[in-house]
């Protein structure tokens with residue numbers, strides 16, 4: 216569990232994180248979203264004791280990071296994958312970390328295998344591609360077999376196979392009961408990975424919601440019938456909000472597809488189409504963050 220209470224970080228001229236209160240719970244993947252500069256990395260750095268909050272607190276498993284008796288066994292993080300010695304091999308990098316953190320040597324081979332770097336473990340990190348570097352960063356995060364994991368943009372630089380691998384990994388880690396916080400700019404990827412979302416805008420909390428709730432909030436059922444007026448009236452009586460497209464299709468909000476079908480049946484109306492139009496996370500995200508983008512590209 217990660218708890219943020221009134222977490223605030225001010226730099227000289229700007230407030231990167233502004234009174235953030237959130238609990239990131241175990242057993243599910245929590246997606247961490249927000250436009251560039253909204254404070255995600257700063258928040259993660261505060262959780263990891265790398266940045267000192269100006270006010271408020273961040274705790275991991277009930278204590279500030281600095282008070283964890285064996286930090287690597289409690290928290291694993293991929294925050295800055297470039298932070299490593301380029302002249303070392305992947306294996307040597309991991310071994311040095313394992314030794315300085317009292318972790319068994321055997322764990323190095325385990326994580327190397329787990330992240331798919333076995334074939335290149337004895338090569339120098341200097342020559343690693345972005346994707347290999349990400350895998351090594353993930354290996355570091357997993358080294359202490361921690362209960363809490365923070366991944367900042369873990370799929371950055373990965374090919375589609377790598378992206379799928381990260382998705383399955385984070386889902387497995389959460390299914391094992393761990394706390395998993397993942398930031399990403401790839402909305403479709405996040406939609407497939409996260410169970411819950413924490414969304415920031417300009418350092419403030421915009422949403423702390425289950426994915427299903429966010430996507431369901433604006434769900435639309437499309438329905439087409441030759442008896443448009445009769446169906447629209449019946450759907451409104453049943454509590455639906457009904458809009459009519461120029462081609463006669465009805466867009467219904469506030470009722471699910473089953474309810475729309477039942478109303479049509481009860482009204483004796485024939486249907487030619489009944490579709491549940493799912494909202495994409497991307498659409499829901501833009502609706503949420505529209506006002507809070509710090510850097511906006513020019514109008515086109």
Ligand SMILES: Nc1ncnc2c1ncn2[C@@H]1O[C@H](COP(=O)(O)OP(=O)(O)OP(=O)(O)O)[C@@H](O)[C@H]1O
Nearest residue numbers: 226229230231249250251252253254255256257258
């Ligand atoms: N060391 C620093 N000194 C001054 N300002 C900083 C520092 N670190 C971050 N900031 C500022 O704080 C704000 C939040 O940055 P942060 O990197 O946490 O955002 P982010 O949500 O992770 O962004 P991105 O999606 O681009 O990675 C930004 O305006 C950034 O310029």
